[in-house]
Amino acid sequence: MRRLIQIVLLSGVLLMLSGCGYNTLQETDESIKSSWADVLNQYQRRADLIPNLVNVVKGYAKHEKDVLTQVTEARARVGSIQATPALLNDPQAFARFQAAQGNMGSALSRLLLVAENYPKLKADANFRDLQAQLEGTENRITVARNRYIKAVERYNVTVRSFPSNLTAMMFGFKVKPQFTVENEKEISTPPKVDFGTDAPKKK
16 A cells, blocks of 8 residues: 555656656756757867968968967967856856857957968968868857757746746756857857858858
8 A cells, every 4th residue: 555655646746747847957958968069069170170270371471470379379268168067057157168269259250361461371272171161160150059049048948937947946957048149149140261252162
């Protein structure tokens, strides 16, 4: 009899949790982790392109030391931030990560603009290949970040909505930080990396 009562109570608890958004909270939390991993992968892909890009530009534009230094330093700042899972629950740490990536994008844009003054650089095969890879990477970053934004939006709505908000409080689910509106506008216009109609097509 006691065993039967325990089974009934357990079934009741499971039914209550599923009806109060527990499963949705778990599902959306996992979706955030997955989409965030993709964001980090694409940012890393961009960071990996930078040393080669800087070296190619340096070969033709040695006098552009300030711009080259800015890109190198921006990459170093990005690399110094530990993008651990805990970052997704820390608004201040998330903001620092976001700002560092934004500075990285701005520095890259300035570097690419420098190439306009160096026709031989624009014609360099290595530079053109890196240019195409960077354009593709920026587009992948945009897609990955938009997926993350949507995943966080769904999760945060669940955390704030009744009755799932009661379940969230009970199990410690909290609202997660989001990319800012200003940054969302920024990612919708990736850095321009096309220097002519004869440039290689986006991969």
